[in-house]
Amino acid sequence: MLWGGGEEAAGSDAALVRAAQRGSEEAIEALFRRHWRRAHRAAYLIVRDADAAEDIAQEAFLAALRALDRFDRRRPFRPWLHRIVVNRAIDHARARALRREVGEAPEEPTAADAEGGLDPDLAAALAGLDPEQRAAIVLRYLLEYTPGEIARMLGLPRGTVNSRLRRGLDRLAATLEGVLR
């Protein structure tokens, strides 16, 4: 199950992290299976490139699992992982934008876009946002963090997060009259 409901049945993240730290392969795989799709999809919505998103999510998981033995179990695992994913996705999107400035051709819509993975209008609207705005939108409306949680995850003032969300929503709404209504 992708959106909730399965975590409680299979045990809490904290229990899985504890087991993983003790060396349980099953716990590591359970953490991966539980969080992969959301992490992958979040990366995709920020970078809008399925291949890059796969790389980003994969490497974020490797980084997270690598650091698992130093992870403070009192903290929740999910926002920690999502912070890694989102920051990497932002970095990737920034780097791509920079390359475009120095002459690389804009990237064509990916096969995933064309096959209905991302609504073309929504894709165009998201493309109009800067990576930080996209990240805020994804954290708020896909991953359902509160503005306060997003602020803590990204190390930003809450007012900055609210501002990014408001501006992002305004820009999306202006473009997406047809999609969102």
Added chain:
Amino acid sequence: MNNRERLLREALRATRAGDEAGAEDRAWRVIAAAGAAEAGAAPRRRGRKRVVQVGLAVALVALAVSPAGASVGHWVVARIEPGAPHARPVLSSLPGNGSLLVNSSRGPWVVRPDGARRLLGDWTEASWSPHGLFAVVTEGHELAAVEPDGAVRWALTRPAAVGMARWNGPDGYRIAYLEGDRLRVVDGDGTDDRALARGVAWVAPAWKPGPGHVVAYATRGGAVIAAGADSGRRAFAVAGHGRVVSLQWTGGRLLVTRADRLQALDPSGRVAWTWNPPPGSAIGSATARRGRVAVVLRHGAASRLLLVAPGREAAILFAGPGRFAPARWSPDGRWLLAPWPSADQWLFLSPGTGAARPHAVANVAAQFAPGSTGAPFPSVAGWCCSR
């Protein structure tokens, strides 16, 4: 949350990131394999049984989050022996079009897409002509051009041992080869054999595609030189430190592979791109196709196959214990053949289309040395054309 926000949430939730299930499967296999690859290669913590370390694999994908040897995460993946699971026992076909050229202890083999194999003869090594109509082969002091059925079209003999012969493309009018530390060039019909340079390292020369017959070679001192094979005029000479592993022209640039870096040189010899492996690892080989470079990294007793491209983070395609041999791209660039001598396997991976797992073929050495036991693992010399 207002109505506009709810609608946006639903739209984002409905989004699919391409082949999500395939991506998940690939990611888990990479993570598990990366972890397994570190088994036994790094220190373990007391009281943790069968602990596998994934951290170095993380560093290897250019995250550079910690120096080599730093404390790494500990988590369990069962220690595995070299080899992918569910490997087919025999090579019954190749994915896609094109034929393989495989150098074995018995001699070079041509492997057709349907898996049919033909031994070219008693030669040590072979390399395809640009369109796969011929192969240039060497053995001892002899160089020859042969047809795919093994028929010899012409041959020449040199005073010293020859090897590393490469046919130019696309016209096929020249062949460069090494005789000791000399680079020589012969016309494609076996005439006008002449020396081009001395003090050359035992690295296959690389022809620049297109007119001009420019060939690049490495010197024993680590320099890389590109020169016109007909005029002898140097296009550039670039000094360098460290042994050159391989040279390959790709996209108008010369990819120079050394153990500690990849460099792409533009036609004037300027460095256009550099990629360095993470600390503690070394580049074993690199093969480029359409702007992507398949890199074999070695770290201790483990190896990883990465996909590296300018402007993108490196991605692990496969990781495992033991040694990986140089990967080869299929003619259409859709498949990678990753030989795994330590496992006596070939892995066929499809990085672009995202095949969920490698197609593995086992018992490779015996298939190219039928009737013998303990045959050495063959090397894949090329995967050419659509014939």
